[in-house]
Amino acid sequence: MARLHERERTPREREGSPWTGLGAVLAKEMADHLTSARMFILEILIVLTAVGTVYAALQGIRSGGQTKFLFLRLFTTAREPLPAFIGFLGFLVPLIAIAMAFDAINDEFNRRTISRVLAQPIYRDALLMGKFLAGLFTLAVVFSAIWLLIFGLGILGLGVPPTGEETARALWFLLVTIFYGGIWMSLAMTYSIIFRSPATAALASIATWLFFTVFWDMVVGLVVRLFQPAQVFSLEQALQLAQLELNLARFSPNTLFAEATIILLRPSVRSLGIVLPIQLDRALLGSPLPLSQSLVLIWPHLTGLIAVTILLFVVGYVLFQRREIRA
């Protein structure tokens, strides 16, 4: 009796490998992405931004007289009226990621191609996974190209090769950027599964992005004010409030990305958040942290970005698998 009950409760075991057809979907999707007009426009936009900001940064660095971590300063140096390249990336990366994924699934439905695709010996897993990985790889290809472009411009403009430390830091920065894009892409893909209309999915994605970019700070401020007692009596209370505000702010991928890039690209930044003067007693200010220590500082950010990307994909996956697909 118990056995029977258990069998009924136990879900049906899957048949076949989820990897079958993954390669085909991945290749097709990447080909679509890389040749699409949408991608072309976005690429032109980001290349122009990169060239402009890096050129401006080069001017600043040449007249600056600083000699350490020149290549990292290419990313972070702002020169009026242009912001630094990482400032642009903060909103260009979500834009590209959303643009690539907001119509990933619902467009297939609308064009009635999904049943045709699934009629092939391709599992649903493979279709979704293939679309997701194709988006992630496309992001990786685009950002790597930009990364190489910036380093090339840097070598031309500065006349010195980058050091190993600089290259390693910039590579980690590349990884952070890809997964920052990954979060927004998973989100947009999930929305494209939830909403039938691509326009709604795009709007929902943009709204979420705007919420975290513009409104999240305000929300955090309001929440902290709710927790704030009528009067702050001790330093510890003030510290706790500040820590709370910081922790809440870190729910936004934008904050995670901004903090991670600062730590990676400015080696002399030793801590995120509140540092008491007593912690800096006898500290050598301005000395760069070793890369390993910078990584330890941003490890939660990096793992957070990767984990949220995967989890958002899982949400989309579960929704997609439960969806009824009729021919």
Added chain:
Amino acid sequence: MLRQFRLFASFILLAVLTVMAPLPVAAQEGGTLSLSTPYPSLVIGVGETLTIDVDIHSTVSQVVALDVANVPDGWTIEFRGGGRTIRSVYVDADSTANIKARVEPPEDVQAGTYTFQVVARSGNEEATLPVELVVREKAPAQLTLSTDFPTIRGTSDTTFRYSVTLKNEGDEEITANLVADAPADFLVTFKSAGKDITSLPIAPGSSKRLDVSVEPIADPPAGSYQVMIYAQGGDVEASLPLVAEVVGRPNLDVTTPDGRLSGDVYLGRENTINLVVRNQGSAPAIGVQVSASAPAGWTVTMDPEQIDEIAAGDEVNVTATVKPAEKAVAGDYIITFRASPTEGATDSTEYRVTVRASTLWGLVGVALIAVAIGVVALAVTRFGRR
């Protein structure tokens, strides 16, 4: 009769001369010719040459031949006029000719009184002038060095300063060269009026003050060191022994066994830093306190905290246990290690520590990603369908 007349005539002439030329000494014999010199008796030193002024007066115009008589052995005397050696001189009537007699005693002349006569002849007339020279032994050239405090005590980094008087007791000016003979570890300089000098002229009978500074270059071991200073001028030399008594002192040096003054410490752990306290001085260091200045909130314990004695040239290992503050920010900090003996200078060394955060949370992050992937795998097996 003739004799009486001559006597009379000489009286007359004397009277006339006394009225006409009031010379201090006038020697004359005969009527028309007379010789005189302002200083007929002179004192000279050994080795000196002198020139005597001789005046020849004549009442008639005539040529007067010049000569000397009773010249001591080895002496040369010659007459000079118009820049040349002369043998005779022409004197106008009632006038005086002025010549010089150059007297050169032999080099090995003995002290004593020497006399000779200057003789002037004209026809059969002759006048003589006796000259007396007292040759005196010169005071021998002599330099003396003296000081009130020939022995000075100090540590091995003291500059020993002696005040020395150099006196020239001779009769001639001497240029004295100053030389010192010192042990290898010492540098000797002579100063006068604030300037480094190696020689100085010193007038006869006068003295000069010299500052002699003896500076240990290396760290000489404790002991008594003799420095000889010499003043040499011509063939005279004076010497003076000076004594520098070096008292030993400890000279501590705090470092690490391999000399590297930087290292890593990990948050939340007790990190050990190995130190070496070395005594490079010349005396044992007694009661050495070893301490550290660390950033606020850090605990640093030294083992041992006190060293009873470090012999000269010896070293002692000290272990410092460093625990960073709980909330220390990763990065570089400075810890100052200090060793202070009860007597002597304290030495301190700055040690640069790099605080490293524990990588434990890194593993947690990796675990988080693993969980996320696990969820994917679970979803794939749970929801996989065609």
